[in-house]
Amino acid sequence: MPPAMTNLMDLWAAHSQLSGEDLVTVDFLLPTGIYIQMDVPREATIQHIKLLLWKQAQSYPLFPSLGEMEGHMFECVNQAAVHEELEDETRRLCDVRPFWPMLKLVTRNCGRAERLLDSKIGVLIGKGLHELDALQDQEVKDFRSKMFRISEEKMQRVQLMTWSEWLQACFSPQLEPGGGATPVTDGVNDKQAEASLKVTMHFDQSQVPNTCLQAKECPHLTLVQVSTVQAMFEKEISAIGAVVNRKSSNPPLPLPPKRRGPSVSQTVCVVRAGLFHGTELLCKPAVSSESSGRSEHVWNRTLEFDITVSDLPRMARLCFAVYAVMDKVKKQKSTKNSGKVHYPVAWVNTMVFDYKGQLKTGDIILHSWSSFPDELEEMLNPIGTIQTNPYTENTTALHIHLPDYNPHTILFPPFDKPLWNRTHSYVTPCELKEIMERDPLSQLCENEKDLIWTLRYDCMENFPQSLPKLLLSVKWSKHEDMAQLQALLQIWPKLSPRDALELLDFNYPDQYVREYAVGCLRDMSDEELSQYLLQLVQVLRYEPYYDCALTRFLLNRAQCNRNIGHFLFWHLRSEMHMPAVAVQFSLILEAYCRGSIPHIEVLKKQVEALSKLKSVNELIKLGTIKNARSKTKEAMLTKEAMMTCLRQSGYTETLSDLHSPLNPSVLLSGINVEKCRYMDSKMKPLWIVYNNKLLGGDTLGIIFKNGDGTRGLDLTLTWCISMLLMMIHWNKMCLCRIVPYGCLATGDRSGLIEVVSSADTIANIQLTSSNVAAAAAFNKDALLNWLKEKNSGDALEKAIEEFTLSCAGYCVATYVLGIGDRHSDNIMVRSTGQLFHIDFGHILGNFKSKFGIKRERVPFILTHDFIHVIQQGKTGNTEKFGSFRNYCEQAYLILRRNGNLFITLFALMLTAGLPELTSVKDIQYLKDSLALGKTDDEALKQFRQKFDEALRESWTTKVNWMAHNVVKDNRS
Incomplete structure (x- = not known):
């Protein structure tokens, strides 16, 4: 359901x-x-x-x-x-x-203790373990059996630990100083035939020597034994009629809503298939014949892939796309032929080898996906999941048949070190260095790829960090090259963890490469690992098999450090609603819980608390709907109902004395009900205030969001991590201040945001200083006067310094990341002077526009009232402004030196579901803003031009803020 x-x-x-x-x-x-x-x-x-x-x-x-x-x-x-x-x-x-x-x-x-543990784990991860038990998937069973055995051994070791050993193992002082596959079938019944697009596929063995595949002394296929085999990897499409949509007896072919423009006079359906290794197409795609009709489509021809079975890489995947070919709508009074348009209908992927390395055989049913990423080449989606759609009722189903090479199964050969074939370099080091120092988005031409592969040993000795470019130069459709690479990886120097992160990108699916990368990650400290944990969880989507080096690495580190385990749990659980990863993530969550039984009750308390907050949020939404006619009455009754609800014993008990999901080292002792409220926006976010014993009696605020638009929490999370990295880099030179507040996605369109204490928005500060909303944005003294009210004497000077440093940090950060929608309610200032931005719904240059006009025409926000604070209210204080500008320039140069890392981190997030980060083209903004490929002098010149532009055009920002203040004032 x-x-x-x-x-x-x-x-x-x-x-x-x-x-x-x-x-x-x-x-x-x-x-x-x-x-x-x-x-x-x-x-x-x-x-x-x-x-x-x-x-x-x-x-x-x-x-x-x-x-x-x-x-x-x-x-x-x-x-x-x-x-x-x-x-x-x-x-x-x-x-x-x-x-x-x-x-x-x-x-x-019987077995109540085991059943009780299973029940707790099922409730905790949001998926009953009986659902995993019911899956007829041997890979799932093998993974669970292995993880159960490992977890049992781990818990036995834990029981033998002393208290000090257990504390050291679970709470690293460094981090916390204070605080399926579808069942095989031989055929389908009539009802299934009416609802499925049936495709039969087989490997043609007519050219495979029988002695090679059937000889008892050669039970397994190896690269050497079949090197002379010329058999083609083929697919035969011989489907009988198929109805794509079963809602009516003879419905039209379903199309995505945004593609319903042309009228359909005659539908022609085509199936396209391609073999990929990562994003590399191994050979020319195979395309079926066109089948005319409105609902039924029949294929009867053989499609060949120009690659031998022996040259298939271990991680090869077979990608299918179904699309309709339609006539374009002819314009009125036009006699020209408008041509044909291809409308994608469905896609689905599957691995060629199973998790044991065995060439797949037999009948497979692949239930397809209908949501297509933008700008897909060949209409194939190799970066998409290999999991089939679990919602099978109204999906296009491909029935695939892979014949069996009886009597022996064909396994991908184990690693066998080949003979060395060293080629001497005739290229100057400078030429090779120039290629190797390019950023990760730079494309290599074929001549450069050939050069890199030829000089692979020179790369290893002189440019070991160039391994990603070497991997992109490998001919993955040649088994000789694959064997040479595997041997080279055995002696390749270990990379730094940051450089190794790039090897976990989708472009590098090879098992040996990813195991090498994970080996490099083992040198990461727990603190550094926690910074990249979100990206590493997203990278799990690229893993085709449940049991892989990255999964084992994350589980091991999480079970050895509770802080890492805490965030691994929430990063996984927050996406359990997504069908493409539900099984994979639930398996990892189960494995973590079984190996961290003492942590279960702590996490269970948090899950129950979030469930209570969701109920309160639904209560408020229901109350506002009932009282929609009277806004005053609505606010009064709903606020009263919220208070009554929070005071109930079940709520107070569940919501008290729990570790904060945002920061497990913070203990939330009890809710201060009188200070709690809900915010006046569409989804009615909750503003929950906690009393905190560990903070000397101070209160702590948390915002709970639930409903439309909160998928951006993941985006904010990405931003926060990027900000944290920037803070680490910049603070080494004390150039900038960043205020990284906690943000955590906790479920389907829900999450938590940390409230930054003693802070207010620029809009509120301006509005409280003026009687006229339209004039408030132009009062340059408002912000400085507000800081003077909060600080005096030396404290004011310190606050202005904090403002200067934080303003510099966010000017550079918002420019580099292309942060949009920067109105005066999205920028806040603490009473201690730190400026910070919130609500990052638009990144990478996706700025809002209205009537075709961009609402933001500056590269970053730098208004004259900001400059007024920086100059301490003195117009001629050019020295302070010069220091501020220098902070910005130095911070920008530091970011440039880490440009490849930022590009890598964003590339690892391509499948996270962020609407403005779906392809490599989106990351191009980072490359441009950081001026990668240019010298420091050239880049600095570009940034100075942007700085002058931001200052010169700041009046447009003030106009936008004026409009925002007027709307806000009218709304209130």
Whole structure:
């Protein structure tokens, strides 16, 4: 069932909270066939509810046959519309949140301790383990079995540790000083035939010598044994008629909504297939014949790939695309032929070799995906997932058949070191150095690739960091080159962890390469690993098999350091709603939990707390809808309902004394209900204020967002990590100040943001200083006067210095990253002087426009009131302004030196689902803003021009801010 299904229990709970009701009517089904309906407290635990039921059942027939109460447990239908066993009876009914208020009493089986742990893990990761048990996928079973064994051994070692050893292992002082595959079928029934686009594929073995594949002394295919084989890797399409959409008897071919422009007179459907290694096309794509019709399409021809089986790389993937060929709409009064247009309909990928390295054989059903990334070449999507679409009801299905090379299975050969073939260099070191020092986005021509491959040993000895460029020069369609590379990797010098990150990009799928890269990452400190953890989690999407070096590395480091484990858990769990990674991420989460059992209760508390906050948010949305006619009444009643809800024992208990998901070293002791509120925006984010004992009585604020638009939290997270990196680089020279506030995606369109204390927006500061909203933006004294009110004497001078350094940091950062939508409510200032930006919904130069006119026409925000503060209110204080400009220039040069790292980090995020970061072309903005490929003098000249432009055109910023202030004032 799709995750978007409405939870009826949630809606009922929200309604009951508005009505002040504390009881819920629940239907109980007993194993004796007796049905009992009774009212139970919403806040009651499952154990207490079972006790109430047991007392009630005594007056019903067949009660004695039930036996002991402890021998039974409840089952319910959860939010995913599957049965869930409520083994953990300490949970409250309001936390269980069944899809329908109905509980079934069943007899408890043996192995309660194991079942209880499984139940806790299932609730924690958001996916019942019985769902994994039900998967008919041997790879899943093998991975779980291996991880279970490793976790069991780890927990046995933990039990033998002393307290000091356990603390050292789980809480690194460095980090925390204070604080499936589809089942094989031989055919399809008629209903399946009506709903599927059927494609049959096979490897043509007509040219394969039988003695090579069938000889008992040669059971496995090796590169040497089949080097003379000329068999082609082929696909035959011989499908019978297929209806793509089953909603009606003869529907038209479904097209993406944004592509519905042309009228459809005659639909022609085509299947395209390509073999890829990373993004490299191994040979020319194969295309089926055109099949005419509106719904049924038949293919009957053989398509050949111009590559031998022996030359297939281990990580080769077969990519399919289905597209319609249609006539363009002819313009009126035009006699010219408008030509043809290709409309993509579906795509799906599969690996050629399975997780054991065995060439795939037999029947495979591939349920395709319909969402296409922009600007796909050949309409194939090699960077897309190899997982098939789990929502099979209305998806195009490709039925693939791969014949079996009986009687022996064909395995990809193990590594066998080839003979050395050293070529001497006839190129000057400067020529090779120029190629090797190019940024990661620079393209290599074929001559340069040939040169790099020929001089690969010179690269190893003189430019070891050039390994990515060497890998892009390998002919992955030649098994000789692959063998030579594997041998070279055995002696290649170890790279620094930052340089090795690039090797985890999608362009480098080879297993040996990725194992080498992970080997380099092992030198990372826990602190450095935590900075790149988000990117490394996203890189897991590129791994075609569940058991890989990167997965094992992340699990090992997470189980050895709870801080890393905490964020690994949330980065994975926040994307469990995405079908392409749901199984993979749930397997990793299960493995982590089994190896970190003491951490389960801590994380469980956080999951329950977020569930409560989501209920409060739904309550507020329901209240605002009911009282939409009266805004004043809405605010009063909804705020009162929110307060009442937060004061309930179930909420106060769950929301108190938990480790903050934003920072596990911070203990959130209890909610300060009087200071809590909801924010006045569409999705009604919650502003939750905590009392914090560990901060000397200070309060701590957290914003909980739930609903549309919060996918940008991931974007903000990326920004925060980038900001953290910038802070680390810049603070070494004390050039700039950055205020990295915590931000964490926690689920489907939901997440948390840390509230920066003692801070206000530029808009509020300006509006409070003027009686006229339109004039507020032009009051250059407002900001300086506000800082004077908050600081005096030496404190004011210190605040101005902090403002100067932080303003420099964000000027450079927003320019380099192309941050847009910089209105006066997206820039804040702390009372101590630090300026910082929030709400990063637009990056990489994607600036907003209205009526075709860009609303932001400056490279970054540098207004005269900022300069007024920097100059301490003295117009002639050019020395202070000169220092500020110098800070900006030096910070920019430091960022340039780390330009390749920033490009790599953004490249690793291409599949994260950020709307403005979907292709390599999007990252080109970084290359341009950092002026990579230019000298420092040339780059500095470019930045100075941008600096002058920002200052010269700052009046346009003030006009935009004036308009924003007027709208805000009218709204209030």
